[in-house]
Amino acid sequence: MRGRPSLYTDYNKESAIFSNNTQKIWFTLLVLLSVGFVFVGSDYWILLLTTALLISIAAWGLNIVSGFAGQISLAHGVFVGIGTYTSAVLGGISTSYVIGYELDMIIWLPVSGLVAALIGLLIAPLSVRLKGLNLGLVTLALVFIGSHLFSNFKSVTGGAGLGRKAARLVLFGFDFENGLNIGSIVLEKNHLTYLLSLFICVLAGLGVKNLTRARAGRAYSAIRDKDIAAEAIGINLYRYKSSAFALSSFYAGIAGSLLFSVSGGVEPGTFNLLYSVTFIAIVIIGGGGTVLGPLFGALFFSLMPGGIQALLHQFDLVGSSLALSMGQIERIIFGLFIILFLIFEPRGLWGIWFRLRNYFKAWPFSY
Amino acid sequence: MTIFLQATAEGLALGAVYSLVAIGFVLIYKSMDVLSFAQPALAVVGAAIISSLAVDRGVPFWLAFILGILLTGLLSLILERTFLRPMVGEPVFSVAILTIGIDILLRTVLDNWIGLNPRYLGDPFPNFGNFGSTNIGGVVLKYLEISAFFTAVIVIILLSIFFRKSKYGVAMRATSFDQEAALAQGIDVGKIFGLVWFIAGMLASLAGFFITGGFNTLTQFSFISALRALPAVVIGGLDSIPGAVVGSLIIGLTQGYVAYFQTNIETLVGFSLGSGFSLVAPYLIMFVILLRKPDGLFGTEEVERV
Numbered sequence: 001m002r003g004r005p006s007l008y009t010d011y012n013k014e015s016a017i018f019s020n021n022t023q024k025i026w027f028t029l030l031v032l033l034s035v036g037f038v039f040v041g042s043d044y045w046i047l048l049l050t051t052a053l054l055i056s057i058a059a060w061g062l063n064i065v066s067g068f069a070g071q072i073s074l075a076h077g078v079f080v081g082i083g084t085y086t087s088a089v090l091g092g093i094s095t096s097y098v099i100g101y102e103l104d105m106i107i108w109l110p111v112s113g114l115v116a117a118l119i120g121l122l123i124a125p126l127s128v129r130l131k132g133l134n135l136g137l138v139t140l141a142l143v144f145i146g147s148h149l150f151s152n153f154k155s156v157t158g159g160a161g162l163g164r165k166a167a168r169l170v171l172f173g174f175d176f177e178n179g180l181n182i183g184s185i186v187l188e189k190n191h192l193t194y195l196l197s198l199f200i201c202v203l204a205g206l207g208v209k210n211l212t213r214a215r216a217g218r219a220y221s222a223i224r225d226k227d228i229a230a231e232a233i234g235i236n237l238y239r240y241k242s243s244a245f246a247l248s249s250f251y252a253g254i255a256g257s258l259l260f261s262v263s264g265g266v267e268p269g270t271f272n273l274l275y276s277v278t279f280i281a282i283v284i285i286g287g288g289g290t291v292l293g294p295l296f297g298a299l300f301f302s303l304m305p306g307g308i309q310a311l312l313h314q315f316d317l318v319g320s321s322l323a324l325s326m327g328q329i330e331r332i333i334f335g336l337f338i339i340l341f342l343i344f345e346p347r348g349l350w351g352i353w354f355r356l357r358n359y360f361k362a363w364p365f366s367y
Numbered sequence: 368m369t370i371f372l373q374a375t376a377e378g379l380a381l382g383a384v385y386s387l388v389a390i391g392f393v394l395i396y397k398s399m400d401v402l403s404f405a406q407p408a409l410a411v412v413g414a415a416i417i418s419s420l421a422v423d424r425g426v427p428f429w430l431a432f433i434l435g436i437l438l439t440g441l442l443s444l445i446l447e448r449t450f451l452r453p454m455v456g457e458p459v460f461s462v463a464i465l466t467i468g469i470d471i472l473l474r475t476v477l478d479n480w481i482g483l484n485p486r487y488l489g490d491p492f493p494n495f496g497n498f499g500s501t502n503i504g505g506v507v508l509k510y511l512e513i514s515a516f517f518t519a520v521i522v523i524i525l526l527s528i529f530f531r532k533s534k535y536g537v538a539m540r541a542t543s544f545d546q547e548a549a550l551a552q553g554i555d556v557g558k559i560f561g562l563v564w565f566i567a568g569m570l571a572s573l574a575g576f577f578i579t580g581g582f583n584t585l586t587q588f589s590f591i592s593a594l595r596a597l598p599a600v601v602i603g604g605l606d607s608i609p610g611a612v613v614g615s616l617i618i619g620l621t622q623g624y625v626a627y628f629q630t631n632i633e634t635l636v637g638f639s640l641g642s643g644f645s646l647v648a649p650y651l652i653m654f655v656i657l658l659r660k661p662d663g664l665f666g667t668e669e670v671e672r673v
Contacts, residue, residue, distance in 0.1 A: 133459055134662070137601050141651070144650045145654070148643065152639075281468070331471055332476070335468045338465065338467065338468030338471070342468070
């Protein structure tokens with residue numbers, strides 16, 4: 001970093017997506033490295049990273065409505081579910097008990113986002129009528145109503161305990177199952193889904209960053225800080241709260257449509273209360289109201305199983321009889337992290353990153 | 368008519384059980400502005416302790432029962448001291464999420480212990496018992512339901528006496544009215560918080576016994592039943608104890624009636640509501656009531672300053 005990186009000579013420069021060249025270089029490097037990971041990563045880690053990228057898209061969605069606009073939503077998992085089932089119906093294979101139209105991804109991917117956004121718009125008026133905790137509680141009701149609907153629309157979801165296959169990954173007539181050969185490079189299905197997720201994730205991330213510097217993003221922050229005051233300075237609460245919900249659901253829908261196509265199948269019981277809480281926890285652990293936070297949180301949440309596995313291997317604990325199963329250890333660590341981050345670092349992983357960055361920026365001076 | 372009475376009786380018993388959890392919610396919310404999502408988990412903790420002592424270890428039921436309630440209260444007190452105390456003065460929602468974290472912790476450990484098979488809680492009167500039932504004019508009443516109803520009534524009466532007459536009860540009311548003013552009057556607010564959580568924990572575990580006792584059994588999904596006290600609290604208003612009781616009865620009765628009359632309702636509205644609709648109906652009711660009255664039926668309206 002040379003010159004005077006914090007000196008901005010005009011407003012456009014200050015609010016640019018990348019405020020200086022260093023950031024541009026790091027961003028390009030990071031994307032290139034992520035693409036390169038396809039060639040070195042094992043299947044296991046590629047799968048984990050793919051999920052992490054997709055979950056971060058959903059987490060960004062929640063971050064828009066809760067982190068930026070300050071409207072609490074406990075029902076984010078339901079919107080992910082709506083995206084999943086829209087894509088499953090449009091892009092899945094129909095069987096004797098579920099419907100499916102086997103459409104192309106270019107159709108079902110945007111449509112599942114849009115359907116989720118539409119339902120988000122229907123929910124949005126609630127947030128104008130209710131505030132704070134009460135809004136959270138109403139969205140809690142939505143979780144239960146949503147999972148009830150999911151488990152009862154058998155022709156769409158396959159019914160509780162059975163589930164159905166998710167959408168097929170066919171883009172412009174090209175089936176991901178077949179793999180892709182470019183010269184001597186062979187890209188299998190998981191590599192392709194990883195690259196696709198990375199692409200959408202980068203787009204989504206840039207979208208969020210762009211939102212923070214747009215009129216809507218500023219309006220959201222004003223509403224979060226004090227909605228009455230925001231209304232007094234001429235922000236249309238109804239419009240912006242609705243758009244926040246719609247946008248957030250759109251992200252959730254996109255994430256949901258891909259999330260289960262990667263693993264293959266989906267069971268309606270997945271979208272329970274814990275699933276929705278997971279997203280809140282990811283945003284909190286990552287750092288709410290920031291652009292990078294949800295990404296950190298999603299990476300942490302999705303890579304944790306791999307990390308724990310690696311640790312267990314390290315200490316030769318895999319075969320030995322632990323009192324708790326892997327999933328339970330994960331949940332305990334997850335629960336503990338929610339608590340610890342809320343008490344000690346409410347800004348989440350982003351806050352830690354922020355302090356680290358500032359420490360090294362000023363190094364060797366303390367400030 | 369018999370079916371109607373049966374549904375009413377079961378609904379009232381359910382409502383009574385919910386009201387125990389609901390009062391815990393309200394006590395905590397009133398005194399410290401915390402909505403504790405850990406309450407259902409605490410109910411299950413109580414049931415689990417009773418079950419492990421009375422069934423697995425062969426401790427006499429009543430001893431296990433009392434120990435279960437006291438230990439849950441104690442656990443709740445410890446939780447307050449370790450996790451909630453550093454959060455005093457933080458935004459309401461952060462603290463609510465923190466209690467979700469506590470809930471995840473408790474439930475993970477519990478699920479591991481409960482396992483896949485349902486667990487029983489033991490029987491206080493082996494030859495009379497909470498597994499039995501009586502028939503009054505065609506209405507079948509389980510002893511467990513009858514005792515749940517009367518226990519709830521007694522507990523509510525005891526609590527209201529406690530709040531009116533005892534030193535700590537008055538101190539608790541003062542604290543929930545205004546923390547700083549209470550501090551200025553020499554009330555140890557910290558001690559009151561602890562006491563509130565202790566009482567709420569005991570109430571939750573008592574409800575936990577009635578939710579999982581008899582043939583209901585303790586499973587990994589028992590907490591969902593306890594969680595249904597939440598719509599009850601919301602309907603009544605988060606800061607009103609009478610509201611919590613009324614809300615619980617509304618929820619309990621709704622659940623009872625929907626369970627028995629679902630087919631009738633379905634023919635009325637013309638489409639299938641799906642299996643297990645009675646378990647979702649409370650949330651629908653809460654949804655509708657919150658839209659009409661954002662602060663619940665008995666809650667005090669929030670005054671906002673800019």
